[in-house]
Amino acid sequence: MDRPGSQRRFALLVGIDLYLKNGANENRDRAIHDLKGCVNDVNAVNAVLQERFQVEHTVVLTSSTDTTTSGQFRQPKESPDYLPTYANIKREFDAVTTKANPGDIFFFQYSGHGGRLRKTVGSPAGRQKDPSLLTADFCLNKPPVRGWELNGWLKRLDKKHVQVIVVLDSCYSGGSWRGDHRGRTPLDWEDLKPPNDDLTQQETTHSTTEPATEPTIDSGFRNSELEKSWSINPDSFTLMAACQPNQLAKEIKVNGKSHGAFTYELVKLLEQSQPHITPSTYCVLRDKIAERLESHKQNPEVFGRDRLAFFENFEPFLSNPLVSQVEGNEIIVPMGKVHGIHPGTEFAQVPLSHEVVFKVSKIKDRKCHARILSGFLQKSQYSLEVVPSKWGLGREMFRVYVDESLGDKFQMALYEKLEKLLAGSIEVEEFSRDSTPGKEKFILARRGVDGVEISGPSSLIGYEGPLRCLELKGSGTLQLAARSAAALGHLARFRQILDLPREACQDCPPFTSSLTRVASPADPKIKMKFVFTNTGESDLYLTVLSLHPGFGVRQIYPGSRSREGLRQGKSMGFTMEITFPKEIRSNEAAEPTPQRDIIRVIVARGEDVSWRSLELPDIWQVDQVESKAQSGSGRDVKTITDDLSWWMTDHVIHSSPL
Secondary structure, eight states, X not given: OOOXXXXXXXXXXEEESOOOOOTTOOOGGGOXXXXXXXXXXXXXHHHHHHHHXXXXXXXXXXXXXOTTOOSSSOOBSSOGGGSOOHHHHHHHHHHHHHHXXXXXXXXXXXXXXXXXXXXXXXXXXXXXXXXXXXXXXXXXXXXXXXXXXXXHHHHHHHHTTOXXXXXXXXXXXXXXXXXXXXXXXXXXXXXXXXXXTTHHHHHHHHOOOOOOOOOOOOTTSTTOOHHXXXXXXXXXXXXXXXXXXXXXXXXXXXXXXXXXXXXXXXXXXXXXXXXXXXXXXXXXXXXXXXXXXXXXXXXXXXXESTTSBTTSSSOOSSOOOXXXXXXXXXXEESOOGGGTOOTTOEEEESSGGGOOEEEEEEEXXXXXXXXXXXXXXXXXOSEEEEEEEEEEOTTOOEEEEEEGGGHHHHHHHHHHHHHHHEESOEEEEXXXXXXXXXXTSEEEEEETTTEEXXXXXXXHHSSSSBOTTOOEEOSSHHHHHHHHHHHHHHHHHXXXXXXXXXXXXXXXXXXXXXXXXXXXXXXXXXXXEEEXXXXXXXXXXXXXXXXOTTSOEEEEESSSSSXXXXXXXXXXXXXXXXXXXXXXXXXXXXXXXXXXEEEEEEEEESOOXXXXXXXXXXXXXXXXXXXXXXXXXXXXXXXXXXXXXXXXXXEEEEEOOO
């Protein structure tokens, strides 16, 4: 996708191998060991941003060892103006904030030490430590960039409607530092007295950011969100972090050069990407990097707008491909029984032009194995991206009644298209106006000269009569049949998701959840307050989905990761706002009928289960992508049951557009 001609792309890249020291620092325990791969990180990122993503305005601040100097207090080879000191970093943030215009993109990368420091004037209430990025002159009694201050800088750009991307390749939890297994800064150094009693005042003088406000968090919980612990709340921008709060951001050596493990894998993926053909999203990049860093026990995170294409301000239609492991001619897909996978389901490799298709051979609770059905794999691949291309129906019969006036050619074409989209028993039956089928059926009736309207079971659709959010038209019979089949296939999958609570645990759930209307006479918008409490005896993992009137499914909480951990006895809550898609509003009659929204609460105990694969686009988008699935042989399928406890609770909301 071509970017707007007026869009400019800015980048600020910070890499610190050498931390400045001098003999006047009396507190030697505060000295920080140097690193080796941070400058290599930013140089590699700089090259790939310029070559593949056309970033024109780049500032690089690095601190690397000058090989002509020696001794305990070695000096950097960069000039003072291009060292990553606090003053220089803030100068560049101020500069890009002044220069950037709405629609521009800003990318910030930090590679270096990250840690937790004692709070200072301006620090948010409710915590004892400030997660911080340590500047090159930190040991010279200069300020670090504290998380809440970085948040303020980023939000200034966000308020100007600049698309913001942040990459942090550093450790950020207590006692965890970027570094190898041999040389780690002492675990308790952060609790020592600041090297200068005037440091707090000095930092406050440099900072122009207002104090952040945030709720108290349980910072010892391993799944606490980054935006909470860092005071960074990227609801409208994107943040990629090298590891979780309790992990190390490792350095590795490849071909004789040191790199941050996270940045090295990110750059490799970006070098292999085809941004103008199949752009990768941040969440897909994270999944791929996590798979490659599994042996390092390092699990990267993405927060904020993770569905955007990398370095773009749009979401690709296939925004959530599944990163699957390759084992010979088989792949392991992170979808299973809990996601509604049935025998016959097929997956196609992205991009779809590869025409590589896999068919499910074994189904477990959280994942499934699929064997190659058509095409071939490159021998070097150990992971690939796939999307569902054919949904297995299970034992359910999918029957569609078609108005006889649409003709035999339409019926045959509809059946052929449905067979490519759905695996199972399918029947397309003709009906006449004199023998209209019951209301709880899928019905296709002619609408006007060149259109079709779809009606379905009210338990699925949410009301009686034709779909209000879809106008199907075609230039000919075959095109109209293809569009109708795509919509019906989408509804079949939506029904599978709608029925998933039947498969969940039926015993008493170890939690309570409530959804109540927030009354505000002055505000005509629909706002709902959601509250969740863990009443059980173990940690629970929470995900909240929205099944909305456009027959789409979207994860609304957490905003970025797959699920949110909540300790025993803890509660959480948030407010949501419900709006009507313009596609539905425009088709409403003079007296609009209430629409149905379902807020689905998914809870798992003791398992890291991702639910993003349940997401669906709105039904009016389904024919934007051509299915590449091929019909194939009927292999036997084994279903294996895992010991997994999970629950689903639905809150149904009926409301009318304003």
